[in-house]
Amino acid sequence: MKPPGSQNRTLYGVMIVIALWYLLHLAVRSPIVPGPWETTVTFFKLMTGNLLLHIGVSLYRILVAVMLSVIVGLPLGIYIGWSKRADKYLSPVVYLLYPIPKIAFLPVFLVLFGLGDASKIILIITIIFFQILLAARDGIKEITKEMVDSARSLGLGGRMLFFDLILPAVMPKMISALRISIGIGIAALFFAENYATRYGIGYFIMNSWVMVDYVAMFAGVMALSLLGILLFRLLDLLERKFCPWLFLDNS
């Protein structure tokens, strides 16, 4: 099949995924993999009811976690990238903490921060925070000494140095990091929502499974996928808005 132009790329992707899904449904011949059509119908039915609320709660948890991670991770990453001293003292700590599987600490967070949203949000933050921080730190390395010297000789100081030099330099890496973080964050959230909550898409999917309502369960998986796609698209838009120089061939 010939890949279509950029306009129809999404449609093309959707068609391929639905075709594969349908083939899987035919091959498995079990209610655990319902067909795309009945799932879609159920999805829209459920969206007028509870499912929308579950998606909303999950979206809220993800967005708060991402925002808090950026608010703390971005400046700290820039600081570590900019200051040799900070790099010397903080980077070893970051390197040690980054590879620890934070997801295993969910029970600890549940005890420390309660059964509500806080423990789930904090779990996601601990997972994606380091990615954001390291992206900001590495982004600083894109700034050459000549850029800094030229900027200084032109009289750029504090505020302008930050907004015209540092922030744009880290932006592309930041958006890449957010893409990865959101993927991982959604997976972590799904796990966290299996425990001690009655809201969230993770709860909805596992609850449907327990109730042996496989079509609803798949509608939940569909909702989770759409949530991911929505956030990815949002990042694409942000990238085009804030990093136009990365898209020169298309402009």
Added chain:
Amino acid sequence: MIEIKKISVAYGDEEALREFSLTVEQNQTCAIIGPSGCGKTTLLYALAGLLVPGEGEILVHGEPLHGVRKETGIILQSGGLLPWKTVWKNVMLGAKARNIEGEAVQEKAIELLNDLGIIEQRHKYPVQLSGGQKQRVAIARTLLIEPDLLLLDEASSALDAMTKEHLQNHILHLHQLCPMTLILVTHSIEEAVFLGQKIVVMKEGSIIRTIHNPHFGEENIRSNPEYFALCKEVRHWLYEGGERKS
């Protein structure tokens, strides 16, 4: 007038400049030439206020230099353009830092881009430009802040022979249009003779010869026998003037 009085700069144990003294008259051009590692770039950074000499002092128009000076422009080897800004925004950067982005400055920027033949490129990003165009953007950006002292650090070294000569013509033309003191560091003998009223040959952190260029700015200087004679003299001092008087 720029007066450099016995400045010394060292990187660790390595001496880049040793009791270096030089005077450049106002609106004069001075080309500093020497092999890699002779301290010429260090000298330029010190003149830009981006580097503080360990000893000695630099006087710019009689005032001792402390840090970056508003009226000094510097153009570095790779231009130092910001890749995320269009040509126009790069050019306006210095004006933005000085809060003088008004209509008059914008008109001047357009004029400069026109003079330098890059007006068509104003909406482009640096990555879309050729090496010569990038350097001309860097020049426009620096000239917009109306420097009285312009420093060039091997500004044409990354360019091919023809583009190099074009850029040199542009620089000479601009110097004639708006008088300013021009100090350039180069490792090209032809560039030094073409752009320097005063040619300073350096080796190991000191001056080994100062040559005055009476033919500076003459039309078609590149095809004059005197130009070749000067090039020959500079070459002689570069290659054979190594025995430094201590």
